[in-house]
Amino acid sequence: MRVEHGHGHGHHHQVDFDPTATAPDHHDATPHAGRAYRIGIGGPVGSGKTALTAALCRALGDELELAVVTNDIYTTEDADFLRKAGVLAPERIEAVQTGACPHTAIRDDITANLDAVERLEEKFPGLDLVIIESGGDNLTAVFSRGLADSQIFVVDVAGGDKVPRKGGPGVTTADLLVINKTDIAHLVGADMTVMTSDAHRMRGDLPVIAQSLVDTPDAPAVAAWVRSLLPTRTR
Amino acid sequence: MDLAALIIADSRFPGGGHVHSGGIEEAVVRKLVVSERDLPAFLLSRLRTAGALAATFAAAAAHATTREVRSGHWRRLDAEFDARTPSQAQRAASRAQGRGTARAGRVAWPSPALSDLLGECPRPHHPIVLGVLVGVPHDAAMAAAYLAVSGPASAAVRLLGLDPFQVNAVVARLAEPMREVCAHAADVAGHDPATLPAPSSPGLDLFAEAHAAQHEEEVRLFAS
Numbered sequence: 001m002r003v004e005h006g007h008g009h010g011h012h013h014q015v016d017f018d019p020t021a022t023a024p025d026h027h028d029a030t031p032h033a034g035r036a037y038r039i040g041i042g043g044p045v046g047s048g049k050t051a052l053t054a055a056l057c058r059a060l061g062d063e064l065e066l067a068v069v070t071n072d073i074y075t076t077e078d079a080d081f082l083r084k085a086g087v088l089a090p091e092r093i094e095a096v097q098t099g100a101c102p103h104t105a106i107r108d109d110i111t112a113n114l115d116a117v118e119r120l121e122e123k124f125p126g127l128d129l130v131i132i133e134s135g136g137d138n139l140t141a142v143f144s145r146g147l148a149d150s151q152i153f154v155v156d157v158a159g160g161d162k163v164p165r166k167g168g169p170g171v172t173t174a175d176l177l178v179i180n181k182t183d184i185a186h187l188v189g190a191d192m193t194v195m196t197s198d199a200h201r202m203r204g205d206l207p208v209i210a211q212s213l214v215d216t217p218d219a220p221a222v223a224a225w226v227r228s229l230l231p232t233r234t235r
Numbered sequence: 236m237d238l239a240a241l242i243i244a245d246s247r248f249p250g251g252g253h254v255h256s257g258g259i260e261e262a263v264v265r266k267l268v269v270s271e272r273d274l275p276a277f278l279l280s281r282l283r284t285a286g287a288l289a290a291t292f293a294a295a296a297a298h299a300t301t302r303e304v305r306s307g308h309w310r311r312l313d314a315e316f317d318a319r320t321p322s323q324a325q326r327a328a329s330r331a332q333g334r335g336t337a338r339a340g341r342v343a344w345p346s347p348a349l350s351d352l353l354g355e356c357p358r359p360h361h362p363i364v365l366g367v368l369v370g371v372p373h374d375a376a377m378a379a380a381y382l383a384v385s386g387p388a389s390a391a392v393r394l395l396g397l398d399p400f401q402v403n404a405v406v407a408r409l410a411e412p413m414r415e416v417c418a419h420a421a422d423v424a425g426h427d428p429a430t431l432p433a434p435s436s437p438g439l440d441l442f443a444e445a446h447a448a449q450h451e452e453e454v455r456l457f458a459s
Contacts, residue, residue, distance in 0.1 A: 098254055111333075
């Protein structure tokens with residue numbers, strides 16, 4: 001049975017729920033062939049998480065088997081951004097819906113994200129690294145250790161130079177804090193000295209990287225930090 | 236009620252349920268549900284169709300853990316649920332939540348019945364995993380029926396900014412029909428899987444298909 005069916009804004013979608021016309025359900029066993037290292041990238045809306053993800057794909061794509069899970073509510077936009085940037089094959093990008101709760105999906109109930117990671121691992125056996133990009137959230141968002149092996153928290157100078165001082169689990173406990181968009185600090189009145197010294201004060205020995213993807217599009221400092229985490233490969 | 240049933244029915248249970256709206260996101264997009272006043276009808280019809288089906292299969296799976304079942308029983312039960320779920324999108328949503336519930340269940344409540352189920356059906360439907368984990372037919376039916384309405388109710392709060400006290404009261408007022416649904420599910424729990432009831436809601440089937448089709452071009456916050 002086929003049903004043509006519109007919903008009042010000028011276009012139609014073909015709906016098909018004839019069970020004999022659909023593909024079989026994909027419910028075979030998951031093969032376990034070792035798993036990829038998983039890095040979570042979190043941070044407030046607009047701080048540059050997707051741009052950093054794209055930069056890491058550019059920097060590491062030639063040396064690592066890489067895939068990305070994106071949680072942004074505008075999932076197709078983020079996926080499109082990465083596709084248009086030409087940094088990663090589209091089939092290596094999985095989008096996840098978070099039910100309007102981005103922090104729940106990376107922290108309290110990581111099921112949808114784990115499913116996406118496992119789908120990528122099934123499609124691409126031998127993946128070295130999966131980057132899980134959170135939807136934009138607040139300063140309390142952190143990744144569960146059951147989902148991400150390491151996590152990067154991204155803030156930007158336009159969000160205000162007091163953000164690192166405010167703390168919160170994202171700023172204080174992430175394995176790496178990235179302060180983005182340093183090239184526009186002087187335009188938004190952000191004092192980089194204050195920002196980085198506050199960040200170091202809040203984080204103790206944990207690392208902080210201040211960067212501009214305009215000045216260094218391949219995020220070399222963050223890419224080097226990622227390389228340092230991965231087990232030595234024998235390829 | 237058994238603690239396992241309470242834990243699984245808790246919205247904090249990490250089984251992946253919070254990303255599913257039970258069709259209410261599509262109903263909200265179409266302006267069929269716009270306020271607290273529209274919720275009782277949506278939730279009651281969902282309870283009597285998708286909810287009753289889930290309760291029936293949860294109770295049947297729980298019953299099967301209390302008796303000797305032949306090899307292949309879990310696969311048959313899973314296939315019968317498939318046969319009663321014409322929408323591919325709803326089958327996918329059910330299997331996604333079944334997989335998530337099994338992932339959490341393997342850690343919290345490992346059992347020979349769970350191993351047998353996952354041996355025959357690596358990604359079983361949600362109500363079947365739920366039934367095996369709870370193991371008591373009526374409790375399993377209650378958890379499944381409650382989740383069938385609590386999921387969309389909480390999604391409606393998130394999507395429309397509804398008054399949570401009003402929405403909670405709407406769910407509480409479903410107690411009597413929920414008892415009826417679960418009593419019936421428990422009554423037939425020991426029947427041959429092929430003869431179990433097959434309540435259905437073509438409207439929800441269509442919503443689920445439309446929701447899945449539109450993921451590609453418009454923002455959808457929920458997976459189903």
